[in-house]
Amino acid sequence: MKKIEAIIKPTKLEDVKNSLEKAGYISLTITEVKGRGQQKGIKQVWRGREYTVDVLPKVKVEVIVKDENEDEVIGIIQQSAKTDSFGDGKIFVIPVEKIIRIRTGESGADAL
Numbered sequence: 001m002k003k004i005e006a007i008i009k010p011t012k013l014e015d016v017k018n019s020l021e022k023a024g025y026i027s028l029t030i031t032e033v034k035g036r037g038q039q040k041g042i043k044q045v046w047r048g049r050e051y052t053v054d055v056l057p058k059v060k061v062e063v064i065v066k067d068e069n070e071d072e073v074i075g076i077i078q079q080s081a082k083t084d085s086f087g088d089g090k091i092f093v094i095p096v097e098k099i100i101r102i103r104t105g106e107s108g109a110d111a112l
Contacts, residue, residue, distance in 0.1 A: 001096040001109065002070045006061045007035065008081040008089040013059045019080040020063065025073060027112070029062040039086045056087065064096055066109055 008016060013030065020028060034055040043052050065073050074091055082088055101111040 001099065001112070002065055002067060003094040003096050004063045004065060004070065004073050004077070005092040005094065006063075006077045006081065006089060007033065007058050007092075008061060008077070009083065009087060010057055010059050012081045012083065012088075013061070015080040016061055016077055019076050020073070023072070023076055025063055025065065025069075025076070027063070031060040031062070033058050033060045037087060037090075058089065064099065064112060066112070 006016070010032075017028070017030075020026075035058050036055050043050055045051075061077070063073055070093060074093070077091055098107060099109075099111040100107045104111075
């Protein structure tokens with residue numbers, strides 16, 4: 001099993017969520033986060049003064065999938081989160097050794 005973590009723009013959350021749901025990936029965790037990438041933030045002007053915002057609001061979407069679904073989910077997230085501009089985000093794939101459903105005690109793929 002794999003944990004897929006995607007850091008995306010908040011404006012793309014609904015697109016990603018709806019695309020995953022349409023493909024049958026209903027279970028996910030969403031966290032509001034802040035961060036910066038290679039561009040090191042953005043410059044803005046307020047009342048005639050320029051300042052740099054070096055950490056920007058982002059959203060982290062976490063999905064646990066079977067190994068055979070990894071590439072499909074990555075493709076869905078990449079396609080639905082893409083804006084072709086800086087700050088579109090990153091996708092991380094992390095191995096998951098074990099899953100246990102608290103309510104039933106099921107483990108492994110049965111707990112998904």
